[in-house]
Amino acid sequence: xxxxxxxxxxxxxxxAALSLPISFCRxxxxxxxxxVKGGFRVFAVxxxxxxxxxxxxxxxxxxxxxxxSKFPQSKxxxxxxxxxxxxxxxxxxxCDWRARQDVLAIMLxxxxxxxxxxxxxxxxxxxxTVKKELAELQEELGEAHRQVHISEARVSTALDKLAxxxxxxNDKLLQDRATTSSEEASPSPSTSTQSLDSVKRKPPRKSxxxxxxxxxxHPRLKNFWYPVAFTTDLKDDTMVxxxxxxxxxxxxxxxxxxxxxxxxxxxxxxCPLDLGSVNEGRITCPYHGWEYSTDGTCEKMPSTRLHKVKxxxxxxxxxxxxxxxxxxxDPPSATLPSLQPPAGFQIHAELVIELPxxxxxxxxxxxxxxxxxxxxxxxFAKGWSVPxxxxxxxxxxxxxxxxxxxxxxxxxxxxxxxxxxxxxxKPGKLEGQSTKQCSTHLHQLHVCLPxxxxxxxxxxxxxxxxxxxxxxxxxxxFMWRHFAQQVLNEDLRLxxxxxxxMNNGANVWNWPVTYDKLGVRYRQWRDALERxxxxxxxxxxx
Ligand code: FES
Ligand SMILES: [Fe+2]
Numbered sequence: 001x002x003x004x005x006x007x008x009x010x011x012x013x014x015x016a017a018l019s020l021p022i023s024f025c026r027x028x029x030x031x032x033x034x035x036v037k038g039g040f041r042v043f044a045v046x047x048x049x050x051x052x053x054x055x056x057x058x059x060x061x062x063x064x065x066x067x068x069s070k071f072p073q074s075k076x077x078x079x080x081x082x083x084x085x086x087x088x089x090x091x092x093x094x095c096d097w098r099a100r101q102d103v104l105a106i107m108l109x110x111x112x113x114x115x116x117x118x119x120x121x122x123x124x125x126x127x128x129t130v131k132k133e134l135a136e137l138q139e140e141l142g143e144a145h146r147q148v149h150i151s152e153a154r155v156s157t158a159l160d161k162l163a164x165x166x167x168x169x170n171d172k173l174l175q176d177r178a179t180t181s182s183e184e185a186s187p188s189p190s191t192s193t194q195s196l197d198s199v200k201r202k203p204p205r206k207s208x209x210x211x212x213x214x215x216x217x218h219p220r221l222k223n224f225w226y227p228v229a230f231t232t233d234l235k236d237d238t239m240v241x242x243x244x245x246x247x248x249x250x251x252x253x254x255x256x257x258x259x260x261x262x263x264x265x266x267x268x269x270x271c272p273l274d275l276g277s278v279n280e281g282r283i284t285c286p287y288h289g290w291e292y293s294t295d296g297t298c299e300k301m302p303s304t305r306l307h308k309v310k311x312x313x314x315x316x317x318x319x320x321x322x323x324x325x326x327x328x329x330d331p332p333s334a335t336l337p338s339l340q341p342p343a344g345f346q347i348h349a350e351l352v353i354e355l356p357x358x359x360x361x362x363x364x365x366x367x368x369x370x371x372x373x374x375x376x377x378x379x380f381a382k383g384w385s386v387p388x389x390x391x392x393x394x395x396x397x398x399x400x401x402x403x404x405x406x407x408x409x410x411x412x413x414x415x416x417x418x419x420x421x422x423x424x425x426k427p428g429k430l431e432g433q434s435t436k437q438c439s440t441h442l443h444q445l446h447v448c449l450p451x452x453x454x455x456x457x458x459x460x461x462x463x464x465x466x467x468x469x470x471x472x473x474x475x476x477x478f479m480w481r482h483f484a485q486q487v488l489n490e491d492l493r494l495x496x497x498x499x500x501x502m503n504n505g506a507n508v509w510n511w512p513v514t515y516d517k518l519g520v521r522y523r524q525w526r527d528a529l530e531r532x533x534x535x536x537x538x539x540x541x542x
Contacts (some may be wrong), residue, residue: 067093208509218530223328224415243451255281260294261316341463349462349480359448361457364457370515392516398538418446440466
């Protein structure tokens with residue numbers, strides 16, 4: 001007899017591993033195939049009866065309702081994508097229940113073995129009887145174990161089916177979207193123009209269209225608060241020059257210490273103001289000494305009569321250690337967003353890096369984790385294996401979720417921010433855990449500011465919820481910068497290559513797959529914004 005306490009524990013653990021929440025979507029090709037007229041033929045994978053009715057001390061673990069009575073009534077028919085997804089979800093529920101029943105069977109058999117071996121009971125039985133009973137139980141246990149393995153395989157198949165269905169549903173959404181936009185008079189792809197030819201042609205299956213030369217930024221994209229610099233980079237007598245939406249601006253502090261943002265071009269003869277200096281809260285042009293306040297009013301014009309001159313300025317505020325501007329023509333929204341790291345995290349590095357790629361392409365890259373084991377082989381993903389299936393799950397909101405199988409939470413925050421929290425267990429061991437299961441974390445904020453044409457001003461902030469002492473280690477900021485630059489360089493050569501291809505007409509979203517969900521949603525959000533949709537997808541309000 002071989003069923004020991006540790007075996008029993010293993011079985012309990014297996015049961016726990018099999019008990020996946022229904023929202024944990026994965027997939028199968030086995031009993032699913034595409035039907036006619038965009039429908040799907042789906043066959044649910046259930047059939048046999050439960051033979052376990054008895055409950056025992058462990059029963060709370062197995063107290064899951066038999067889901068068979070709730071099976072969606074559509075077997076054998078052609079279903080639409082969502083009905084098919086429902087059936088696939090039901091399969092998971094059923095397999096989960098079935099697996100619990102199988103494990104319960106083993107637990108009950110284990111109890112019987114203990115009874116048979118009980119010394120008190122043995123006194124009333126001959127050795128021969130005990131042996132016979134044990135042999136029978138061993139046979140039953142062998143059968144129950146086989147059943148558990150079958151259940152395991154079925155769960156895996158059902159998960160495969162669910163992921164496959166999810167992929168089909170996503171594809172269908174993309175197709176519907178492509179059809180709608182081809183029917184519209186003037187679809188406006190987010191980063192590019194379309195040739196007349198490509199508008200007339202039926203859009204290829206499964207594609208967003210992001211191709212052609214990088215175009216001017218759409219004005220609607222400007223109607224947001226944009227963080228453009230870190231507070232610590234702007235002293236009382238310094239300036240921060242920056243490009244935003246293809247216009248040069250300069251930040252400096254007024255006499256009251258409050259920040260201002262004015263055009264970085266002198267009204268007199270267009271000299272860049274950031275070549276000058278800041279004195280008593282005014283920025284001074286280095287050419288003929290004209291001086292401007294933070295609202296752009298020229299307050300001094302040496303060697304001539306003071307004319308009434310004002311240069312452009314933007315609303316500018318300071319919050320959460322960042323300087324924000326509103327570049328849009330619409331009135332600014334009343335509240336500034338918050339980009340603080342989560343509670344318990346300390347900021348360890350703040351970097352600003354100018355990159356020669358269009359900000360949408362950079363966002364696409366940051367919102368994609370599936371590339372890590374292929375691209376970041378010299379940095380953070382060194383030694384990572386390539387998972388058989390990578391996906392991004394969004395249980396609560398369309399633009400926020402977590403990666404499977406990586407312990408990484410991620411969020412696209414309109415208009416151009418990416419928040420990510422990475423659970424750190426052991427170096428090189430990222431798979432198979434959730435972010436919550438890890439005791440230490442790294443939080444990253446990437447702000448991809450559209451600067452000049454085909455360029456991005458990247459603001460990067462890194463925070464940790466451990467090792468606060470690192471913050472005080474000399475030159476640590478240089479080390480973080482070096483590491484961030486190394487990671488970016490691994491991406492940059494690829495994204496630059498994409499940009500070159502895109503400029504020559506290639507579509508950088510030609511064939512999205514399951515793990516591209518977050519990037520695709522970013523594009524859908526941006527396209528809807530640029531089209532002028534009242535309600536933007538994946539957001540509660542416009
Ligand atoms: S160009 Fe600025 S003062 Fe003359
Ligand atoms: Fe990357």
